Amino acid sequence: MMNQAKIKRRVGKYEIGRTIGEGTFAKVKFARNSETGEPVAIKILDKDKVLKHKMAEQLKREIATMKLIRHPHVVQLYEVLASKTKIFIVLEFVTGGELFDKIVNHGRMHEKEARKYFQQLINAVDYCHSRGVYHRDLKPENLLLDASGNLKVSDFGLSALSQQVRDDGLLHTTCGTPNYVAPEVLNDHGYDGTTADLWSCGVILFVLLAGYLPFDDSNLMNLYKKISAAEFSCPPWMSFGAMKLITRILDPNPMTKFWRMSGSRKIINILFLMRKKM
Numbered sequence: 001m002m003n004q005a006k007i008k009r010r011v012g013k014y015e016i017g018r019t020i021g022e023g024t025f026a027k028v029k030f031a032r033n034s035e036t037g038e039p040v041a042i043k044i045l046d047k048d049k050v051l052k053h054k055m056a057e058q059l060k061r062e063i064a065t066m067k068l069i070r071h072p073h074v075v076q077l078y079e080v081l082a083s084k085t086k087i088f089i090v091l092e093f094v095t096g097g098e099l100f101d102k103i104v105n106h107g108r109m110h111e112k113e114a115r116k117y118f119q120q121l122i123n124a125v126d127y128c129h130s131r132g133v134y135h136r137d138l139k140p141e142n143l144l145l146d147a148s149g150n151l152k153v154s155d156f157g158l159s160a161l162s163q164q165v166r167d168d169g170l171l172h173t174t175c176g177t178p179n180y181v182a183p184e185v186l187n188d189h190g191y192d193g194t195t196a197d198l199w200s201c202g203v204i205l206f207v208l209l210a211g212y213l214p215f216d217d218s219n220l221m222n223l224y225k226k227i228s229a230a231e232f233s234c235p236p237w238m239s240f241g242a243m244k245l246i247t248r249i250l251d252p253n254p255m256t257k258f259w260r261m262s263g264s265r266k267i268i269n270i271l272f273l274m275r276k277k278m
Helices: 002-008 047-052 056-066 099-106 111-130 193-210 220-228 240-249 263-277
Strands: 014-022 026-033 039-046 077-082 086-092 143-145 151-153 163-165 171-173
Touching: 014 039, 039 047, 047 056, 047 086, 056 077, 099 143, 099 193, 111 151, 111 193, 193 240
Parallel strands: none
Antiparallel strands: 014 026, 026 039, 039 086, 077 086, 143 151, 163 171
């Protein structure tokens, strides 16, 4: 009986342990490589759910791309395994918790600290964009810290798992709120993955510096209106440079000059502004 139980807790060379996360489409388990002893995280999906939500082809494409991604600030995808009913995505195990736990526990950050994390985030986003990979669901749950306190973006390229359009046409995300989502994504008008990710980065920077969300409302439709109009105000303690940078990123008009630049060019401008103004 013990041997059977042990077999059930293994996937390939990995010994499966406790559950460390759960979302709409996936459960994440702690596991250990039995050959090397290395800890990993395994995202487990039901094949039926993937097929039901017509995510199979997108998932296949994005996993193939993510296998090629190697960046110090992106959680690495090691390999993908499958059984008759499950898909197992083997990922780097990140031990430092979520970045936003720091804000919950210690309040807003000083600009020097926020700049460090924002630059690590932008470097990760730029690297993935340059390889045609978009996150589309950047939010606090996806920003992790490693043992050295450096940022690791999780679920890059796996947006099919965390985002869908409901029957009523409204965007649904696993965190249950679209506070970090760009206006064009909410309006479902078709969108550029680059500008959508950068908008989310702008919201994240605001939260790091302010300690609260730029767009928030208990009424979902009012929240949508605020996001669509970029209706927010910066707190008085934020520096002029930071305010100017956030205002330029959180521009609801994707046709303005700043947003018409190519992806890398936008990133370079953001980093330049940060260096000069913050």
